Amino acid sequence: MNPHPPELARLAERYPMISALPESAQLRLLRGARWARVPAGSLLFDDHQACEGFPFVVEGSVRVVKCAPNGRELPLYRVSAGETCIISSSCLLGHEDYNARGIAEADTVLLLLPKHDFDELLAEPAFRSFVFHLFAERIADLMQLIEEVAFHRLDQRLAAQLLGKGHTLHVTHQQLADELGSVREFVSRLLKGFAAQGLVKLSREQIEILDPAGLRKMASEGRQD
Incomplete structure (x- = not known):
């Protein structure tokens, strides 16, 4: 029209x-x-x-x-x-x-x-x-x-991706993988590692940020490489 x-x-x-x-x-x-x-x-x-x-x-x-x-x-x-x-x-x-x-x-x-x-x-x-x-x-x-x-590891990029979006993210592992240009299996494995370190809590299509300072440290260390 x-x-x-x-x-x-x-x-x-x-x-x-x-x-x-x-x-x-x-x-x-x-x-x-x-x-x-x-x-x-x-x-x-x-x-x-x-x-x-x-x-x-x-x-x-x-x-x-x-x-x-x-x-x-x-x-x-x-x-x-x-x-x-x-x-x-x-x-x-x-x-x-x-x-x-x-x-x-x-x-x-x-x-x-x-x-x-x-x-x-x-x-x-x-x-x-x-x-x-x-x-x-x-x-x-x-x-x-x-x-x-080219220069930052996927775990560092994932940590940065989780920050700045509030205390609770309503997002799937596949959506995060798409954002990072990776695959769901890698992202899921890293998120489980984050959860084991007490950085996040995982549930269905939801990620609760428990330690934003820890995620920020991981992300910023990557940007100094």
Whole structure:
């Protein structure tokens, strides 16, 4: 469906950069963009799939992962409301297909800007600055991820993953494994070790943090390696 001015105002609330565009550019966006509402768990794009446009996330969030042939996933980043996807931008700029998978984490509302409109809007300084600023942020995030995977042990990364989410985490071992780019068996084994050390208490789809200082020490020691 084509958006109307109220929808444009809704988009600008999430992406203030829209308000800085000239009226002609805003009208171009209005004419070409397509709104979509997708339920949680929907596959939005996949490896080797052509990129159809530049996504604005108005509600919800999208998890972007790299998939191995054996089915394992390495989480790359999340795209929350007000952000956009660096891989989509890269594919549009380089005229390449997707090289990762995007999955809606929650019920998500998207505005998809077709490629030809994306190309035209890059001539606008506000839009171009927005796109390349996000590139810089995402590349920094991905460099940190590479450092975590390459130099930190899984137990240290798991300890860090458990912190900062409250006293009780309602999460499965598989979900934690997906977040860490590992497999459930390894994560379960480490969690049992944490429980034996008195760091956590395990129950069905729930982890109670007993010793956050101990977890923090384990995680921080890993970051000093």
